[in-house]
Amino acid sequence: MVEEIKKVIKGEILEKSPQRIIIKVKNDSFSSTLNALKGLSFKRLTLFTAVDFVKDNQFELVALVYSNENKILAIVKTRIPKENPEIETITNIYPNAFKYEVELGEMFGIKVIGNPDSMKPFLLEGWEDLPPLRKDFDSIKYATEHYEARNVEVKYD
Amino acid sequence: MIKEYELNIGPNHPGIHGNFSVHLKLEGDTIVEAKGNSGYLHRAFEKLMEQRTYLQNLALIPRICVPEPDINEAVYSMAIEELMGVEIPERAKFIRTIVLEAARVNALLFHFGGTAAMLGNYTVNYWAVADRDLMLDIFLKLSGARVYHMYIWPGGVRRDTYPGFEDDVLGFVKYMKDRLIEYDNLFFKNPMFMHRAKGLAKITKETALQMGVTGPNLKATGVKVDVRKDEPYAAYPYLDFDIPVLDDGDAWAREIQRRLELELSLNLIEQAVKKMPKGDVWKKMPNPFKWVIPEGEAYARVESSRGEYGFYFVSDGTDKPYRVSVRGVSMPHMYPLAEELLVGQKLSDAPFILETLDICPPEIDR
Amino acid sequence: MELQETLEEGYVEILDHLRKRSLWMLHYCTACGAVELPPTITSRFDAERFGIAPFVTSRQSDILLVTGYINIKTLKRLVTVYEQMLPPKYVIGFGSCTINGGIYWDSYAVVKRLDLYLPVDVYIAGCMPTPMAVLEGFRTLMKLIDEGKANGWRKYIENYDYYKANQRKVLKW
Structure with missing residues (x-):
């Protein structure tokens, strides 16, 4: 299977275990890679998410695609810069990516071109702060500032 | 005359499993x-x-x-074990299998109760x-809690079973097997259920595969995909079982599929209890308060009662996870599957259809 | 004049005494605590023997059982639902998350104290409280009603501005 993938996809391909393949590609060939993988029986998008690498000032987009026939999970990764992050939609390849993309917009502030609901609220209502899953957003600080805590004296005997 | 009108089902609606709402546009009651x-x-x-730290x-x-x-504890532990390269003791594997399958039985019973209640059959709800x-x-005896057990943890399970655990579990399995016949007579062979569910909200194999559907919803369309077989975890490689599949893909098939899975789970528990070896239940790991997980990434997955459940786990080598992304099973079942399935159906069937897809809102929201 | 007052007081006492035996609980599963409600209200623990039954509309319910953490989005609906209910109405805070945020104390999406936004009559501690604890909570509420001490809804009307200000702060109404 890895050989077949290597024929079609240009990028760093690593076989981590018999059932996991990690594929790192450039961000402009992200959707074409997924398209090629779909042709190679990777028909199910299991998860589409992002990781905030704050040290590199980059987002890593991660798409997990699964092949029911070969029972292999491919982890497709790409890096995009953190300033004005934009990606192209993959809903034309995997229709269930729609809400994952909306979530990317809400949780990371990544704009998805071609997704009509991108940057619209999905889980949060009236959110005005930074996108919450970014590493520079401090949840503890936000919670202490916005929600009053109960003042209880705890005594340990 | 109003031709088209809008209606909100939920968030306060007894027909919805959990706290979420569906916004409907209706023409008449379609x-x-x-x-x-x-x-x-x-x-x-x-x-x-x-x-937070790992513990x-x-x-x-x-x-x-x-x-x-x-399932959450299992996935979390499996991801950490994969990153640390730890192999858990045999006995722990079997205990995990028993706990996971028992949890599946619980979830399925809860589900049947809800589905039957949607059709007005409240007896099944009370029984389940x-x-x-x-x-x-x-579970209360085993772990000290009824609902949240925190029993499975990295390296195995938290403590050994109590004396008499095997008998308790086997007794439950025997009771449930007898009980299933009564459930069949009251619910699964009930003409009311058959008439309502047959042919309702049919999913084809192609749509299910395209939309990323997993679990009983997919198996009911005839696709044999199950993590327990495809990527065996815990003690599943040692057990002898076959995954049931059905072909119809409608609401009836989805429910019957779950009923077959319940039976399979009971069989698996029975096998696991009988084959359970003696020995350690926890692979000795360093001080749990100071767990540091090596840098890397892992995707661990298990078969839950609803489908493939997984964690995508990134560690940067500190005592806290760098990023954990939860693959909620219900995400593709709700968006876009349920949204498309509901179109063209009658309003009175809507809660029932949502219930047969077994959507668990906390998984979508997280 | 005195006689009339005495009669009125007695009337209220009798009403309270009767009221405590017929409490309808709004079927609004706000959070994960809802998983322990079916065992509570069905055959095993059978809350109905105390006259407590789930009910589907807010207009006819007496108890608002807040089952667990309160998300901002849910809080908005919760306040609306509470205001739809007709007095006398009682609020039970179920689980540690309604008391001080519980395990979600550092979450940006969950409020920490329910009593800032709604008047709580009884708290049930625990995560998750067992059906026995829930029944104990109901019994406490019944006792408070009988004694005329469950006056959360009166407090809400008297301190309406205080509650509204708190709600506005987080809900941005």
Whole structure:
């Protein structure tokens, strides 16, 4: 299977275990890679998410695609810069990516071109702060500032 | 005359499993458009996990999915074990299998109760909840809690079973097997259920595969995909079983598929209890308060009662996870599957259809 | 004049005494605590023997059981639902998360104290409280009603501005 993938996809391909393949590609060939993988029986998008690498000032987009026939999970990764992050939609390849993309917009502030609901609220209502899953957003600080805590004296005997 | 009108089902609606709402556009009582509205249960698990140490997270994660909390612990532990390269003891594998399958039985019973209640058959609801409580009592003895057990943890399980655990579990299995016949007569062979469910909200194999559907919803369309077979974890490689599949793909098939899975789970528990070896239940690991997980990434997955449940786990080599992304099973089942399935159906069937897809809102919101 | 007052007081006492035996609980599963409600209200623990039954509309319910953490999005609906209910109405805070945020104390999406936004009559501690604890909570509420001490809804009317200000702060209404 890895050989077949290597024929079609240009990028760093690593076989981590018999059932996991990690594929790192450039961000402009992200959707074409997924398209090629779909042709190679990777028909199910299991998860589409992002990781905030704050040290590199980059987002890593991660798409997990699964092949029911070969029972292999491919982890497709790409890096995009953190300033004005934009990606192209993959809903034309995997229709269930729609809400994952909306979530990317809400949780990371990544704009998805071609997704009509991108940057619209999905889980949060009236959110005005930074996108919450970014590493520079401090949840503890936000919670202490916005929600009053109960003042209880705890005594340990 | 109003031709088209809008209606909100939920968030306060007894026909919805949990706290989420569906916004419907109706013509007469036919649904022409359905839009889900989630977020009422959003607690930001993925963010909270980044702020806590590995041991603290253990208490947090079971709360992601309420009816079946043990899968979370299992996935979390499996991801950490994969990163640390730890092989857990044999006995722990079997105990994990028993706990996971028992949790599946619990979740399925809960589900049947809800589905039957949607059709007005409240007796099944009462039975299922009462039968589920028998297993919860065993959990109470085993782990000290009824709902959130925190029993499975990295390296194995938290402590060994109590004396008499095997008999308790086998007794429950025997009771449930007898009980299933009564459930069949009251619910699964009930003409009312058959008439309502046959041919309702049919999913084809192609749509299911395209939309990323997993679990009983997919197996009911005839695709044999199950993590327990495809990528065996815990003690499943040692057990002898076959995954049931059906072909119809409608509401009836989905329910019968779950009923078959319940039977399979009972068989698996029985086998696992009988084959369980003696020995350690926890692979000695360093001080749990100071767990440091090596840098890397892992995707661990298990088969929950609803489908493939997984964690995408990134560690940067510190005592806290760098990023954990939860693959909620219900995400593709709600968006876009349910939204498309509801179109063209009658309003009175809507809660029933949502129920047969077994959507668990906390998994979508997280 | 005195006689009338005495009669009125007695009337209220009798009403309270009767009221405590017929409490309808709003079927609004706000959070994960809802998983322990089916065992509570069905055959095993059978809350109905105390006259407590789930009910589907807010207009006819007496108890608002807040089952667990309160997300901002849910809080908005919760306040609306509470205001739809007709007095006398009682609020039970179920689980540690309604008391001080519980395990979600550091979450940006969950409020920490329910009593800032709604008047709580009884708290049930625990995560998750068992059906026995829930029944104990109901019994406490019944006792408070009988004694005329469950006056959360009166407090809400008297301190309406205080509650509204708190709600506005987080809900941005």
